Amino acid sequence: MATMLQGLQFYPGKSIVHRLDPRVKLFLSSALLITTLLYLEVTITTLIIAIEAILAIISRTMKRWIKTVYGAAPLVIAVFAMNYLVRSFSYGEFFSPTGLYESFAAAYRLIALLASFSIFFLTTTPEELGMTLTKFKIPYMYTFAFVSAIRFTPVLAEELQTIMDAQRSRGLELDKGGPLAKIRGYIPILVPLIVNVLRRSYELAEAMEVKCFGASKKRTFLKELKMSSKDFAALAMITLFLGSAIYLRFFYPLRIP
Amino acid sequence: MIRIEEVEYIYPNGCKALDGISLEIEKGEVVALMGENGAGKTTLLKHLNGLLKPTKGRVLINGTDTREATIASLSKKVGLVFQNAEDMFFSSTVWEEVAFALRNFGYEEEVVRKRVEWALKFMELEKYADQSPFILSGGEKKRLALAIILAWSPDVVALDEPTTGQDQLQKEKLMEMIKLLNTQGRTVIVSSHDVEFIAQLRPRIILMKQGRIIADGRAEEIFLEEELLRSCNLLPPQIVSLTTRLEFIGIKPSLSHPKHVAEEILSKLGKPAP
Numbered sequence A: 001m002a003t004m005l006q007g008l009q010f011y012p013g014k015s016i017v018h019r020l021d022p023r024v025k026l027f028l029s030s031a032l033l034i035t036t037l038l039y040l041e042v043t044i045t046t047l048i049i050a051i052e053a054i055l056a057i058i059s060r061t062m063k064r065w066i067k068t069v070y071g072a073a074p075l076v077i078a079v080f081a082m083n084y085l086v087r088s089f090s091y092g093e094f095f096s097p098t099g100l101y102e103s104f105a106a107a108y109r110l111i112a113l114l115a116s117f118s119i120f121f122l123t124t125t126p127e128e129l130g131m132t133l134t135k136f137k138i139p140y141m142y143t144f145a146f147v148s149a150i151r152f153t154p155v156l157a158e159e160l161q162t163i164m165d166a167q168r169s170r171g172l173e174l175d176k177g178g179p180l181a182k183i184r185g186y187i188p189i190l191v192p193l194i195v196n197v198l199r200r201s202y203e204l205a206e207a208m209e210v211k212c213f214g215a216s217k218k219r220t221f222l223k224e225l226k227m228s229s230k231d232f233a234a235l236a237m238i239t240l241f242l243g244s245a246i247y248l249r250f251f252y253p254l255r256i257p
Numbered sequence B: 001m002i003r004i005e006e007v008e009y010i011y012p013n014g015c016k017a018l019d020g021i022s023l024e025i026e027k028g029e030v031v032a033l034m035g036e037n038g039a040g041k042t043t044l045l046k047h048l049n050g051l052l053k054p055t056k057g058r059v060l061i062n063g064t065d066t067r068e069a070t071i072a073s074l075s076k077k078v079g080l081v082f083q084n085a086e087d088m089f090f091s092s093t094v095w096e097e098v099a100f101a102l103r104n105f106g107y108e109e110e111v112v113r114k115r116v117e118w119a120l121k122f123m124e125l126e127k128y129a130d131q132s133p134f135i136l137s138g139g140e141k142k143r144l145a146l147a148i149i150l151a152w153s154p155d156v157v158a159l160d161e162p163t164t165g166q167d168q169l170q171k172e173k174l175m176e177m178i179k180l181l182n183t184q185g186r187t188v189i190v191s192s193h194d195v196e197f198i199a200q201l202r203p204r205i206i207l208m209k210q211g212r213i214i215a216d217g218r219a220e221e222i223f224l225e226e227e228l229l230r231s232c233n234l235l236p237p238q239i240v241s242l243t244t245r246l247e248f249i250g251i252k253p254s255l256s257h258p259k260h261v262a263e264e265i266l267s268k269l270g271k272p273a274p
Helices: A002-006 A022-038 A042-058 A062-071 A073-091 A097-123 A126-135 A140-168 A179-185 A187-210 A229-250 B041-048 B071-077 B094-104 B109-122 B138-150 B168-183 B195-201 B226-231 B238-245 B258-269
Strands: B002-010 B016-025 B030-034 B056-061 B078-081 B156-160 B187-192 B204-209 B212-218
Touching: A022 A042, A022 A097, A022 A126, A022 A229, A042 A062, A042 A097, A062 A073, A062 A097, A073 A097, A126 A140, A140 A187, A140 B071, A179 A187, B002 B041, B016 B041, B016 B056, B016 B212, B030 B041, B030 B195, B041 B056, B041 B078, B041 B156, B041 B187, B071 B078, B078 B138, B094 B109, B094 B138, B109 B138, B138 B156, B138 B168, B168 B187, B168 B195, B187 B195, B195 B238, B204 B226, B212 B226, B238 B258
Parallel strands: B030 B187, B030 B204, B078 B156, B156 B187
Antiparallel strands: B002 B016, B002 B056, B204 B212
8 A cells, every 4th residue: 555655756857858847748748648649559569658758768757657557557458358358249249359359459558558658657746746747727725635635645556654663563464364354454554644734734724824824816936837848859759740640540550450 | 691693684775774783781780882873782682682684794682693583572572662652652541551561471460460550560650551642741641651651570671761851850750760670680681872971870881882892881981981972972971070170179070970979079178078
């Protein structure tokens, strides 16, 4: 449970991907996502995963990017199984090559889908995320809530670990007994965690009020997002990529194996 | 009793918290782990009941390698009291809170009852038995955390930063408890950077810095070495600072009780104690 939460943690980096304007990165991830949705062909999906892998290598987030993909494995397997089952019944024959191929393509596509946005989240700080939302004219109150939720995830992960350690020191064995006993085993962990989270949020609310949060209607920002020439270049490249993907799909149907 | 051999521990994030620790603690010793934040005190304590397993080297508790035993079976021998007591409370009553671990360890209900009553009495908490653990004061929470551990009577009691956020009265109570536990023949290990508290306890001190042990000796000796303490961001106890500054009139720097130091000063001044 704790490692899963730690996977969401942001690690600062200085690669060219990290330094891109978060809006461009959002557009990049969206472009990859849309392209994935447009094509069912395994070759194109492979191409997209290759692009995502290259981005992960450039941004030096390969290890954690692979972890995200691994984390999605149960979901991917479930999608494959469901597809295969439904197709087998509708085709009226099991082990049909088309059925297998199409189920595989669907599951494979899911990997590309999930991986596209992990590129964005792995290289964007919570602050940048907040600035992006502000640029999209989302009220600061919601932006703040969203950003602090993300920022508190690692703190929560740490707290969870401490609580688990404390309870295991009292002889709690989480992997013992039947399913019901296992669920009961989580009560001693969840209760202190919820108590701590509630206490922490009250503290945060008080700290914010002390600093006059929401005192003035119109906010100004110290740091604002500005597009640099690099960002525009990236934007142009992504637009070209997305544009050709759409064009090839709808107006010039290529025969792809 | 406790044998730590060349232990190295690296956290999953790559941080090296212990860097070649070798240590032996005999039964019935009182030991203080001292050092600044991040020196590795808590990490070392977590090795004693197997919550963390060494990356290199090994930890032996009564001859058992911690890698070959479950946390539950090790915890029965080494009771670890965490710094933040609230991290472990979840029951609706103080009584249930203490009984939880005993039931995990599989004691008979009759034994559970007796032990809970004994632990609550020992920690002067019996009047709260039917109350929620969350309504207790800071000091009482700390005592409840200790009662929870003492209920199953571990041979080793390890306390992580027991004095943070405690007032003087609570500290004195804690001191009494530690001394009492020691007279019962238990090993007590305290991690702390509360110099005055440890000075009063006068244990064996293990000074840690950046995951290494840089000094190991009696409090009476270690606390006289100002340079050494300063290198760990610690200051000597006030009584040591005072006696050191009075060395020129013939007072020996020491960790004596203030009363004795006062008598010594008065006799040097040629005035009788009132």
